[in-house]
Amino acid sequence: MKGFGTVVTGSLVSGKVRVGETVMIYPSGIQSKVRGIQVHGQTVDQAVASMRTAINFQGVDRNAVVRGDVVGGVNTLKPSYMVDALLIYLPSNEKPLKNRTKIRFHTGTSEILGRAILLDREELSPGETAVAQFRLDTPVAVVKDDRFVIRSYSPIMTIGGGQVLNPVPKKHKRFKKPLVTGLEGLAESHAREIITYHLRESGIPGVRFSELRLMTNLSEKDLEQHLQHLLSQKAIVRVDRENRTFIHWSIFDGLRRKAVKMLESYHKDHPLKAGMSRQALKSKLASSLSSKLFGLLIQDLTKSNTVIQEKEVVRLSGHRVALGADQKDVRHRIEQTYLQSGLQPPYFRDLVASVGQNSVHVKEVLMHMLEEGTIVKVKEDLYFHRRVIENLKNRLVSYLKANSEITTPQFKEMTGVSRKYTIPLIEYFDSTKATIRVGDIRRLREG
Numbered sequence: 088m089k090g091f092g093t094v095v096t097g098s099l100v101s102g103k104v105r106v107g108e109t110v111m112i113y114p115s116g117i118q119s120k121v122r123g124i125q126v127h128g129q130t131v132d133q134a135v136a137s138m139r140t141a142i143n144f145q146g147v148d149r150n151a152v153v154r155g156d157v158v159g160g161v162n163t164l165k166p167s168y169m170v171d172a173l174l175i176y177l178p179s180n181e182k183p184l185k186n187r188t189k190i191r192f193h194t195g196t197s198e199i200l201g202r203a204i205l206l207d208r209e210e211l212s213p214g215e216t217a218v219a220q221f222r223l224d225t226p227v228a229v230v231k232d233d234r235f236v237i238r239s240y241s242p243i244m245t246i247g248g249g250q251v252l253n254p255v256p257k258k259h260k261r262f263k264k265p266l267v268t269g270l271e272g273l274a275e276s277h278a279r280e281i282i283t284y285h286l287r288e289s290g291i292p293g294v295r296f297s298e299l300r301l302m303t304n305l306s307e308k309d310l311e312q313h314l315q316h317l318l319s320q321k322a323i324v325r326v327d328r329e330n331r332t333f334i335h336w337s338i339f340d341g342l343r344r345k346a347v348k349m350l351e352s353y354h355k356d357h358p359l360k361a362g363m364s365r366q367a368l369k370s371k372l373a374s375s376l377s378s379k380l381f382g383l384l385i386q387d388l389t390k391s392n393t394v395i396q397e398k399e400v401v402r403l404s405g406h407r408v409a410l411g412a413d414q415k416d417v418r419h420r421i422e423q424t425y426l427q428s429g430l431q432p433p434y435f436r437d438l439v440a441s442v443g444q445n446s447v448h449v450k451e452v453l454m455h456m457l458e459e460g461t462i463v464k465v466k467e468d469l470y471f472h473r474r475v476i477e478n479l480k481n482r483l484v485s486y487l488k489a490n491s492e493i494t495t496p497q498f499k500e501m502t503g504v505s506r507k508y509t510i511p512l513i514e515y516f517d518s519t520k521a522t523i524r525v526g527d528i529r530r531l532r533e534g
Contacts, residue, residue, distance in 0.1 A: 105133040113157040113228035114166030119144040155197025166226035171253035178214035191238040218270040231304040286335035296331035359455035362402030425472035487531040
């Protein structure tokens with residue numbers, strides 16, 4: 088309107104709208120402030136549900152708004168290219184509705200082209216009712232129980248209608264009986280049953296509070312009350328307080344059981360390892376597992392004393408590292424080899440030859456000795472016995488206290504070994520903060 092800008096008209100379906108309020112236009116997602124409101128030609132400060140209303144937008148181009156758009160609170164609706172629905176096919180139709188028939192989907196004042204996917208049959212006879220998924224060419228913003236009408240693509244005539252069951256569904260595979268039964272139940276189920284159904288169906292990712300509002304068509308207060316009841320009954324789990332994300336208890340418990348089985352298997356395959364790294368366990372449990380849900384899972388398992396977490400390693404509470412008789416023999420041989428070789432230890436392939444065992448077994452025992460501190464890793468594939476390293480460190484510290492600094496040639500003379508051992512050793516003492524490098528010399532690190 089000249090002098091006012093963009094004005095839209097329509098019926099206020101629910102809630103209320105006030106002058107000065109920021110609203111969002113769906114499905115485009117454009118935000119605007121309400122400049123003015125009229126009801127039946129009278130200027131008002133607010134309009135409530137059931138009123139025919141005209142809203143004057145601030146700063147919105149006329150071409151940005153089209154017939155069929157929906158005005159609502161910011162981020163209260165979620166446009167979707169798919170809608171699950173209970174479809175009533177009119178008795179007056181002359182022929183059955185076949186799966187994937189092209190249709191015109193009407194809700195509010197919108198008309199959207201799409202296809203009707205029959206989830207439990209190949210065709211729907213006149214007068215029959217069935218659950219269907221509408222896959223649309225452009226997105227629509229609806230909530231549960233919204234009514235719709237479908238018309239044939241050509242010639243254009245009304246052939247059916249019904250109610251929305253899920254306004255933001257996933258793409259379904261057909262002929263899945265539990266899915267069909269579950270969707271049929273949404274038409275008449277109690278609010279808590281609807282909530283638990285969606286949380287079961289959503290699996291590990293869970294559902295946000297904002298999505299549950301659309302899926303249940305409940306007020307924020309009523310939905311919060313139902314969720315609190317389900318939380319108190321331990322039927323659901325709150326994963327994220329900030330985003331208010333929930334999952335069904337059965338999903339959470341399934342993850343708990345899977346984590347325990349994975350740790351059992353890991354301990355069986357790696358008896359000499361203290362446990363499994365948190366990151367490895369998380370990645371193997373599920374690719375869609377969020378850090379917050381994984382943290383909650385470990386916290387729950389720890390609280391029940393099922394698992395123990397030590398830094399970044401997780402193990403079953405009953406797991407203890409214990410060497411078998413043959414492993415004890417391998418351990419003894421490895422230790423003697425490193426003690427006798429001193430500052431010229433063998434590389435791994437030579438160690439395997441000297442111990443005379445399978446390389447996998449030798450590696451497992453060597454890593455166990457590394458974790459317990461008997462063996463020290465100086466660089467990749469170069470290990471020393473702890474006593475040898477401590478002895479050399481004591482000699483180095485004594486030298487630096489007496490002489491203040493040491494060069495690489497002087498350190499080489501102290502060790503009596505070649506540079507392939509000398510350089511990694513002096514760099515190891517740098518990395519462990521025993522020494523500090525200043526140019527070409529090393530000094531004792533203070534503190």
